[in-house]
Amino acid sequence: MCGIVGAVSSKNIVEVLIEGLRRLEYRGYDSCGFAVINSANAKHPIERARTTARVAELAEQGKQFIGTLGIAHTRWATHGKPDTQNAHPHISNGLIAVVHNGIIENYEALRTELQSAGYVFSSETDTEVIAHLIHQAYLAEGQKDLGFAVRSVLPRLHGAYAVGVIAQDHPDVLIGARVGSPLVIALGDGENFLASDALALAGRAHSMVYLEEGDVAVIKASAIQILDQSGKEVKRASKPMPAQSEAVDLGPYQHYMQKEIFEQPRAIGDTLANITQFGPELFGAKPADWNAFDQILILACGTSYYSACVAKYWLEEIAGIPTQVEIASEYRYRKTVSLPNTLVIVVSQSGETADTLAALRHAKSLGHLFTLAICNVASSAMVRETDWHFLTKAGTEIGVASTKAFTTQLLALYILTLSIAKRAGKLDPDQEKKLLRELRHLPKALHSVLALEPQIIAWSEAFAKCENALFLGRGMHYPIALEGALKLKEISYIHAEAYPAGELKHGPLALVTDKMPVVTIAPKDELLEKLKSNMQEVKARGGMLYVFADHDTDIVNTDGIHVIRLPEHYGNLSPILHVVPLQLLAYHTACARGTDVDKPRNLAKSVTVE
Template sequence: MCGIVGAIANRDVVPLLVDGLKRLEYRGYDSAGIAVVTADEVRRVRRTGRVAEMEAAAVAEGFDATLGIGHTRWATHGGVTEGNAHPHISHGELALVHNGIIENHEQQRERLRALGYEFTSQTDTEVVAHLIHHYRANGESLLGALKKAVKELEGAYALAVIDKRDPSTMVAARMGCPLLVGLGDGENFVASDVSAIVSATRKVIFLEEGDTAEVTRDGVRVFDAGDTEVQRDVHMSDVSLASLELGPYRHFMQKEIHEQPRAIGDTLEGIVDAGGFDPALFGANAAEVLRDVESVQILACGTSYYAGLTARYWLEDIAGIPCAVDIASEYRYRKVVANPKQLIVTISQSGETLDTMEALKYAKAQGQDKTLSICNVPESAIPRASRLVFYTRAGAEIGVASTKAFTTQLVALFALTGVLAKLRGRIDDAQEAAYLDELRHLPGSVQHALNLEPQVAVWAEKFAPKQHALFLGRGRHYPIALEGALKLKEISYIHAEAYPAGELKHGPLALVDEAMPVVVIAPNDSLLEKVKSNIQEVRARGGEMFVFADADSHFGESEAVHVIRTPRHIGTLSPVVHTIPVQLLAYHTALARGTDVDKPRNLAKSVTVE
């Protein structure tokens, strides 16, 4: 689930809710809805599709209220239907919106059915609405019912709840998913992202893990996980400065991991606005430069190099164009066979990476002037030295270990793939439209992967005492295994290596024993059965497996095989989504080991020396 906004005021809050949902559209979603308390009833409107469709229905039905909540949803439990859309209502009295995944929803569902509750959706969220209603019906205040309910939930959640029996109050809770409270004059708000309420206020309180909150027109009360009332700091939000503030996060790396739905959405904006894979995305003269490209040479370092390795699979499969990927510091010290019709692609978060800059200079000195830079910092050195440029819109990345820069680089490289494929006649209008649809839904899929954080954190406790780890992947997910290993060693200082899973029996299998955890990237793609065979090789030698799979990958768990499933397989862009859990694993392992997450030893954010 993707976006939350709620408001209580002395004015009509429906326009505020709709505006907030529109500002959350970057996250990706497939349905939207609002619920309001008016007089003695809860009214609700939901629609699949765009927020604008829901807005039109709300206007047509005359929605007008001083208390309400809204939500944009990307389906996990249950399909894309109006019945599964949020908000969910219990007994016509209580309405709730929810981001996250409730892991024990099936057990709670059976319990509530036994208590006489009927379910009208396939979602895990309806369970929470009925559970709060149950405690409310047994004499608890709205806040008290919320507090009791969340103690029984397992998983991740951000919740906002309203009840017609208490039209002066909205309550909220957070565990594993971001949620904040906005402070106004005679009105207050809740939201999953400050952008949802920025039109009404810039004063915000970031709720912390386990917090519950009671929000009225006149004030806010916050309670920690131990049910002690606490005072949380009030922040003045500035969109241009938001990336420089930690907010509710412990480290910038964690913050930047969670910023990825927005960063990807912002990076996608130009592609979506262009209505397709337009060469102009890369510069005014891009069509001329790219039209006769015969091959692609990608030059990068570190994480950016792994982005290039991922892109090679896309470029050769979709665009049908040969692609080579070189570590920049190696490329410039070997004799290259120059081809003036080869596109030189340099990738750098900072645009100042010395090895990459020098490799670009070397390529240009060989007479290769078809140059394209993918970068996150406008007007930095590498873009200035390139004919074509694509700026990712990740925002400032403070943590040394790159996260949102990597996933936005992947988006940029997929856009390049689409442009080259279109210019070469490799995709038709229908296929282009299908790829664009996948891109539009990508922020929502990434948000779902972020909701796996509590499960990944449990795995991290097992990794923390280890000294070595092995990462495996196949095809376009092999570079994601490389990226996972890099992240783990960068910030936790655990020695980690990555291999194509099929290479295991050619040497690395000798390292496998009970002391070396093996991480496997195993989405439900054409190589899944091959990966399963490789897993059997590890199990036969006593290795402990940690498998990142999809909901439909059909992996059986056992004492030695642990599985975390992303909600769905999203096809071509799956490497972007599977990046998220390996980032989270590295972060939480480092946290458990007590290392300096944002400033790992011996490393710098921008490498400007050879």
């Protein structure tokens, strides 16, 4: 959610700010803006541009500006409606400009206090209190030390945030600070940068430094200084800056979501590339610790939660280990029974999901001894804060609706399952080789499923005319039905629900008419005959069934039943394959309805607020 870009240089950095925001558009936003200072101007006032349109509109405004110091932002509205007045940057009395990611939980009390002190607010945001508090501290301190002013204000802010700050009378200083929300410094030649995501500055600098919790960075064109929470100067490890990613280029695709759906064979192949056996070394664990946990708790949100729900079936059925799955935003606020010998797993594409991070910290505070992150970003907070990790190789995912991150999460959780099964003596060497061969076949199998796209496009034309849809699955395919419904509602704005097919008669059957399509996932497994009975319940009420079936099921196209057959039967790997046609169905339905596929309304890619 939201995106921060900052720069300080001897050259004009307006285009750098705009390009950085353009690369962060995938996160989702309602407004955007920048503020710059031109050090060549003797009076160097803070100049600002803001819009509720796209970054392209901001770029047009930016042609009128020159600045050697600046901050920029894409805003996803939390406090205050999405309009220009609430767009960042916020400026206090022409002196201090601030951009901010996150939420200030005690902003109402701070706002009241500042109003009593004579400050006038021009927005409804929680961010404006930061600007005024820094202004107040900056003047009170006497020496007008911007870094000191920011450090003195941070303890008063309750919540998770990252900020970028500039001051009118310091045209060569950029301040960055983070508590609970990511922030990276990018180091260039005679210029330095700040961003909430390294992608914003890829190819722009030679190295980068991730700020740690509570850090404040004083950034100049020629040097940086990082201070910890106590005000002590610290050194943070630098890493090479990634080259500009090809992921930001659409190539022949119409949308990033479509591109990322078709990248899944590559993503799966890359994630599997160096795996020759299952075991603790894949997760960075020592054998003694690997053998010490006796149950599992998985914490996740959204799409990642559905991957965890599939994993529960695998872990209990294949590895024989008790497993609980919790929605992170619920777990962190409820009283739980803590058993120390539990492996706590957090699953997140970005590794910065606020609720999942908070749930991880809560679990650790309860005394859980073992933690593992499954994540797509090596430098993320979750990877740094867990004992072990498994990095998926999905690559940059720009579309808000997750696709390749989901399938690689499923793959990682399946690999985890087999590694625990091996520990329990449930996997002999011959079985291990056989399962590795099956995994190596996944990219080819995915290509075969993607070839079904023309048939799915034909279905999408009917779906585009509907306002409601029902998704059904059984066993480990029920979470896949949930994921399919989520994808459809996210990007097409069609109301979609998912149910275990056996629950139809307990309520959802009342909704079934010929106006509501019922999508059914029908793999050839031990529940297939039960599922067929559930399908007949729909058909008997005049419902229209759209069935994704394995190639060797005997479900056929008849009046009221439309069938697309997947090329193979995939066994335990079936969820990874069956979700792909659901992604394509959601994508093409959204295209037929003319929605903004990559940036659906009200949603953001990286959910870094509670």
